[in-house]
Amino acid sequence: MTTTPRVRMSPASRREQLLELGVRLLADRSLDEISIELLAEQAGISRGLLYHYFGNKQDFHRAVVRRAADELIEVTAPTSHDDPMEQLTASLGAYVDYVAENYQGYVSLVRAASTDESLHEIYEQARAALTGRLFEVAGREQLAALGISDSAATRLMVRGWSAFTEETVISWVRAPAGVSREELLQRLAQGLVALVQEPVR
């Protein structure tokens, strides 16, 4: 930590700073490895104070996961309103980079979210936020430009596509299989368009 201890921070800022440290620690560690003890050691403050901020390990993990999810939503936010495929590809590129840079923590989050109810809720909210953009006003126009309408069936397929994307990106980071980042992004973006279209009878 580069902060000088003499600066008195508000409890809220202090908590923010600790959460950011927790998220940074998560980049190359699994969630299980992020203990209150490790955070206290890295932040140079007492465990007692950390328990004061976060209650217990589970609450601390929940707060770190929520913060990591917020970061992911932020870095993948659409930045322009140009060509819809370019915009989708740019968001996917940010997602791929995020997973690559935070691989250990990201994989452990996805796994933990499967069995822990409260983490599952945060995970589902993040997924809804990430895919929901496609159905917001600007996104809906872009979907229409790709020949896709917003329907219950489309939403079902988008949900499936998000699982496809998550699995493919995690597997690609582990073993790229001769697929370049550019080709991966094309495959993911074109995959969405293909999956949501009406099936051929």
Place this chain on the structure above:
Amino acid sequence: MTTTPRVRMSPASRREQLLELGVRLLADRSLDEISIELLAEQAGISRGLLYHYFGNKQDFHRAVVRRAADELIEVTAPTSHDDPMEQLTASLGAYVDYVAENYQGYVSLVRAASTDESLHEIYEQARAALTGRLFEVAGREQLAALGISDSAATRLMVRGWSAFTEETVISWVRAPAGVSREELLQRLAQGLVALVQEPVR
């Protein structure tokens, strides 16, 4: 159990029979709800004897999950060598029916396999068996007929497609979103063909 207790069974047959009962119990219960106690009660034998067959709860769960995975692989086995899309659709139909009939247990298995290392291994083996068929001799010819070649990139996309299929089918069983079983199968099968094709530059 319809077996009369007077019939003396071999330990192997007895174990088989108990495993089958475990898998049947899993249809509408989560894995956590399948205890040695419940199995003992349902089978009408002592808990001590069950511990003799399965060691402990974890070993018992592992054996039940392995058996459930074997069943899934069996029911979705290709039955004919006709049109490749029809064959794929038939296998997917069996998969969809399996998930619908064993919803509680299936979802709990998928979730448990995320965090429990030994269940994860069984899950990955089952997935490899289910998707690997596409790359076996008969399957490879059929892939070629669909214009798909076997490559590392194809295998990466098939892995992603299997996550898409799992998520879409689980979500569809929970809420069909106006999508008929037939349309779902078309979307899943055509999704595979679309995802493994070379991206458009």
